[in-house]
Structure formats: C-alpha cells, structure tokens
Amino acid sequence: MVTRAAKFSIQGLHVHYGSLCALRDLNLEIAAHELFTVIGPANSGKSTFLNSLNRLIDLEAHSRVSGGIRLDGIDIRAGLEVEALRRKVGIVFALPLPLPISIYENVVYGLRMQGVRDAKALDAAVERSLRESYLWEEVKDRLRTPAMNLSGGQQQRLCMARILAGQPDVLLFDEPTSGLDPISTARIEETLLVLKEKYTIVLVTNNVAQAARVGDRTAFFLMGEMVEVSATSTMFTTPADSRTSDYITGKFG
Amino acid sequence: MSSRLSQRIAFALLFLATLVVVLPVVVILAIIVAKGASAISWEFLFTMPRDGMSAGGILPAILGTLYLVLGAVLFAVPLGVAAAVYLVEYSGDNRFSRLVKLAIVNLAGVPSVVYGLFGLGIFVIFFRFGASILSGALTLGIMILPVIITSAREALESVPRHFRTVSLSLGASRWQTIRHSVLPHALPGILTGMILGLGRAAGETAPILFTVAAFYLPRLPQSVFDQTMALPYHLYVISTQVPGVPENVRYGTALVLLALVLLLNLAAIILRSRFRARKKW
Ligand SMILES: Nc1ncnc2c1ncn2[C@@H]1O[C@H](COP(=O)(O)OP(=O)(O)OP(=O)(O)O)[C@@H](O)[C@H]1O
Ligand SMILES: [Mg+2]
Numbered sequence: 001m002v003t004r005a006a007k008f009s010i011q012g013l014h015v016h017y018g019s020l021c022a023l024r025d026l027n028l029e030i031a032a033h034e035l036f037t038v039i040g041p042a043n044s045g046k047s048t049f050l051n052s053l054n055r056l057i058d059l060e061a062h063s064r065v066s067g068g069i070r071l072d073g074i075d076i077r078a079g080l081e082v083e084a085l086r087r088k089v090g091i092v093f094a095l096p097l098p099l100p101i102s103i104y105e106n107v108v109y110g111l112r113m114q115g116v117r118d119a120k121a122l123d124a125a126v127e128r129s130l131r132e133s134y135l136w137e138e139v140k141d142r143l144r145t146p147a148m149n150l151s152g153g154q155q156q157r158l159c160m161a162r163i164l165a166g167q168p169d170v171l172l173f174d175e176p177t178s179g180l181d182p183i184s185t186a187r188i189e190e191t192l193l194v195l196k197e198k199y200t201i202v203l204v205t206n207n208v209a210q211a212a213r214v215g216d217r218t219a220f221f222l223m224g225e226m227v228e229v230s231a232t233s234t235m236f237t238t239p240a241d242s243r244t245s246d247y248i249t250g251k252f253g
Numbered sequence: 254m255s256s257r258l259s260q261r262i263a264f265a266l267l268f269l270a271t272l273v274v275v276l277p278v279v280v281i282l283a284i285i286v287a288k289g290a291s292a293i294s295w296e297f298l299f300t301m302p303r304d305g306m307s308a309g310g311i312l313p314a315i316l317g318t319l320y321l322v323l324g325a326v327l328f329a330v331p332l333g334v335a336a337a338v339y340l341v342e343y344s345g346d347n348r349f350s351r352l353v354k355l356a357i358v359n360l361a362g363v364p365s366v367v368y369g370l371f372g373l374g375i376f377v378i379f380f381r382f383g384a385s386i387l388s389g390a391l392t393l394g395i396m397i398l399p400v401i402i403t404s405a406r407e408a409l410e411s412v413p414r415h416f417r418t419v420s421l422s423l424g425a426s427r428w429q430t431i432r433h434s435v436l437p438h439a440l441p442g443i444l445t446g447m448i449l450g451l452g453r454a455a456g457e458t459a460p461i462l463f464t465v466a467a468f469y470l471p472r473l474p475q476s477v478f479d480q481t482m483a484l485p486y487h488l489y490v491i492s493t494q495v496p497g498v499p500e501n502v503r504y505g506t507a508l509v510l511l512a513l514v515l516l517l518n519l520a521a522i523i524l525r526s527r528f529r530a531r532k533k534w
Binding site: 050054056060062083084087090091093095097099100109110112113114162163166 | 338345415416417418419422423425427429434438
C-alpha cells in the first residue's frame with residue numbers, strides 16, 4: 001500500500017460498558033482517502049468502535065473509554081471541542097433517521113447549529129451535498145416537504161447529504177444498507193466509491209460481500225478484539241487467521 | 254351463563270358507568286345555562302357591579318380572573334418547563350433528581366387552601382407585595398407548577414432518543430439539541446399541561462382568598478399591585494355572603510366562569526393541534 005498520512009491513529013483503545021469489555025486493546029491506523037471496512041458478527045464491538053471515533057460513545061450512560069485516538073495527529077479528547085470533532089467526523093446510522101422536519105432543514109441542520117445564517121450559502125450547501133449523495137434530481141422540486149415522506153433509500157441518502165453539508169473529513173457508516181432493498185443498496189455502494197475520492201470512509205457492514213465489493217482494507221472484529229486487518233483483496237483470498245476464514249466463508253456469525 | 258349473555262351484561266354495565274360519569278356534567282351544565290342565561294347581557298359582561306352586587310355587571314371579576322390566570326401561566330410555564338428540561342435532559346437519575354420528583358408529586362397533593370396560606374405568608378407579607386394581583390398570580394402559579402412540570406416531563410421523555418443522537422452527531426451542542434430537536438416536539442404535551450393548569454387556576458377560590466381577591470371593588474385594577482375581584486370568589490360572595498342577589502345573577506356568574514375556562518381551554522387546544530399537525534414521525 002502507498003504510505004499516506006494517517007487520518008485516524010488509534011492506540012490501545014479499550015471501551016467498557018459497566019463491567020462488560022466491548023473493545024479490547026485496539027491499535028489501528030486509518031489512512032486518508034481510504035475506504036476502510038469493518039466486518040464481524042453481532043456484538044463484536046463494531047458500532048462501539050465507530051462511536052468511539054466521533055465520541056458518540058460518551059452518550060452511553062455507563063461507557064468508559066481509555067487509550068488514545070488521534071485525528072490528523074490531534075487527540076480527539078484533549079485537542080478538539082466535541083462539536084468540532086463531530087462536524088469533521090460525520091456518521092450515518094443503520095436505520096435512516098431523518099429529523100421530522102423538511103428535506104432542506106435536515107440538510108442544513110448542522111450548518112444552522114454552527115451559526116450559518118446566509119440564505120445563499122445554505123442554498124448552495126443543500127444543492128452541493130444533495131448532488132454529492134445523488135439525491136438532488138429526485139428532490140430538487142420538493143425541498144420544503146417533510147423528509148419523512150421519502151423512501152427508505154432516499155432517506156438514507158438524505159442522511160449522507162446531511163453530514164456532507166458540513167464539509168467533514170471522515171464519513172462513518174454503521175451498516176447503512178441493512179434496512180434497504182438491493183437496488184438502493186447498490187446505489188449507496190456506488191456513492192461510497194465516488195465519495196472516497198474526497199473523504200476518508202469507515203464502513204461497518206454485516207454484509208461480508210459488501211465489504212469485499214467496496215473496501216480498500218478490511219478489519220475483522222470478534223468479541224471486542226480486532227482479529228485481523230489487511231488489504232480487502234488479501235483478506236478475502238488468503239486470510240491469515242482461521243477465525244477470519246470461518247467467518248467470511250459463513251461457518252459462523 | 255352463556256358467553257353472549259355475560260357479554261351483554263358487561264356491555265350494559267360499562268354503558269351505565271359511562272352514563273353515570275357523563276350525566277352530572279350534562280345536568281350541571283343544563284342547570285347553569287337554564288338558570289343563568291337570562292342574566293347574560295352586554296351590561297352584565299362589560300360594566301361594574303351596582304346596588305351591592307345585586308345589579309350591574311361583573312366586569313372587574315372577569316378581568317381579575319383573566320389577569321390572575323395569565324399571570325399564573327406566565328410564571329409557572331417557563332419555570333416548570335425549565336425544571337422539567339433539567340430533570341429529563343441534564344440531571345439523569347440520581348438521588349437529587351429522585352428527591353425533586355418526589356417533592357413534585359407531593360406538591361400536587363397539597364390542598365389549595367394551604368397554597369393560599371403559603372401565598373399570604375410569602376408574597377403578601379414577607380415580600381410585601383400586599384394583597385395584589387402579583388401575590389395571587391404567583392400563588393396560583395405555584396399551585397399549578399406540579400401539573401406543568403409533570404406533563405412537560407412526560408412530553409420530553411416521549412421525544413424519541415434518536416432525535417438527540419442525530420442532532421448531537423451533527424455537531425450540535427447539548428443545549429442546541431434540546432432547543433431545536435427536543436423542545437419543539439414536546440410542545441403539544443407541554444401545552445396540555447398548560448391547559449390543565451389554566452382550568453385549575455381559573456376555578457380555585459382558596460389560593461386567592463388571602464392573597465388578592467376583593468370582596469367588592471367596583472373599579473378596574475391599575476397595576477399588578479392592586480387588589481381585584483375574581484370570578485370564583487365573587488360567586489362565593491354573592492351566593493353566601495350577600496343576601497338578595499337574584500338567582501339568575503348568581504347562575505349567570507357561574508356560567509361566565511365556566512365559559513371563560515372553556516374558552517381558554519379551546520384556545521390552547523387549537524394552538525396544540527396546530528403544533529400536532531406539523532409533528533410527523
Ligand atoms: N449502551 C450499551 N450499554 C451496555 N452494553 C452495550 C451498549 N452498547 C453495546 N453494548 C454491548 O457491547 C457489545 C458490543 O456492542 P456493539 O453494538 O459495538 O456490537 P456490534 O458489533 O455493532 O453489533 P451489531 O452487529 O449487532 O450491531 C455487545 O455485547 C453489546 O451488548
Ligand atoms: Mg452495531
């Protein structure tokens with residue numbers, strides 16, 4: 001692999017929920033502009049990992065995090081306001097979760113919270129980010145209608161536009177297509193491949209084939225541990241660990 | 254007994270129970286309207302009382318009650334909603350918040366005359382507001398605080414958790430999240446609490462007895478430090494304290510009080526349904 005500047009560098013990350021250890025001693029670098037995929041069975045700590053990267057984990061009542069995460073060399077706890085971190089590191093959840101407001105207001109939500117008032121700037125951001133998520137043509141004539149009226153796939157692309165509006169660095173996706181039909185899934189995957197030219201992407205997926213289709217590198221998580229990380233093509237042809245090959249060939253999980 | 258028969262009996266009993274609940278309401282309304290409607294006129298609604306309250310209008314009492322209710326709501330809603338936001342969004346579940354919740358539940362059970370004495374001690378005497386609209390409105394406000402806080406809490410708790418997660422994940426601060434993604438969706442429930450509080454504040458006599466209500470004051474209040482007449486107390490006075498007030502004046506006063514409460518409720522309900530129409534999730 002070409003050596004590129006690390007976007008995220010994670011050292012000795014542990015996450016506990018109460019006494020349960022959900023993530024154990026994770027050491028990992030994620031390069032800028034790579035599409036990093038994470039696979040693993042249920043409860044292996046994939047969401048915990050993603051939520052650590054933008055500190056959404058702090059919302060969980062009993063979570064405890066130790067170890068360090070750096071974004072562009074800056075510690076995400078000591079060196080950044082949490083709001084600024086979350087603007088740089090956007091997340092799309094498994095279920096499409098638009099807010100119960102208009103399409104337009106969903107897209108500009110983050111910008112408004114940042115204090116952007118200028119209508120022209122907001123309009124421009126809406127068009128740019130909806131084009132980036134390939135939703136513009138479908139919704140440009142009904143931007144002021146409720147986002148809840150969109151189809152599931154459209155809602156998920158709206159959720160992508162919503163984080164793109166804030167011009168983030170990193171996009172996190174937590175099983176973004178688990179609730180979608182195959183056609184909507186394919187559209188999201190195509191979009192991901194385009195977006196990685198501009199952004200660093202971390203994609204958690206419960207669909208092993210999806211990781212194989214779009215990933216540059218893939219990590220396999222099992223019971224809170226990262227068993228293996230390698231180039232996606234390597235992992236799916238010659239996995240180093242027998243547990244990885246068991247999982248990707250469907251023997252468990 | 255066949256299942257059909259027992260079903261019939263059950264339905265009949267349920268219907269009877271409903272009837273027993275509805276009947277008093279209908280009867281009360283019918284009696285008040287029948288006996289009081291003849292008293293209602295422009296003069297009755299918009300002029301001062303005359304001849305020792307046996308003639309003339311009840312304008313000072315109507316306005317007095319309106320001022321007191323609005324004052325109580327203006328005081329109690331912001332305070333109650335702020336407390337509910339603190340309890341639901343900030344404090345979490347610790348010993349202090351459990352204590353506060355317990356206090357609120359108990360506050361709701363305090364008899365209204367006790368609020369009246371409390372208002373007399375605190376607002377009238379200690380703060381030297383005297384017997385005044387201010388003292389009365391604050392007393393009524395404290396009386397309706399529990400219902401406002403409780404319904405606001407329920408409204409906040411019923412806002413889906415993911416609204417908060419999404420808002421925070423987009424870089425909003427906690428306060429921005431509450432302000433833009435939680436409170437707007439809790440508004441209908443908050444307004445419900447306000448409606449309940451309104452009705453109670455308008456109808457109670459005991460809390461205003463020592464704090465604001467004037468026996469006979471045939472002029473309009475000039476400031477919040479003035480005493481005023483109020484409908485519930487006026488009704489009590491002309492029904493029991495002053496002999497010779499015609500029956501239709503007494504029932505007419507009751508009718509006006511009832512109509513006022515219903516009108517205030519109606520306004521709040523319309524407001525609430527306008528917010529509801531926008532709510533979709
Ligand atoms: N808020 C929480 N409180 C307590 N335990 C939690 C919490 N969230 C997750 N866990 C536990 O932590 C472990 C890892 O959960 P996590 O959600 O990260 O798994 P996952 O790999 O994303 O699973 P899935 O594929 O089902 O989404 C699980 O055992 C889960 O039960
Ligand atoms: Mg998960």
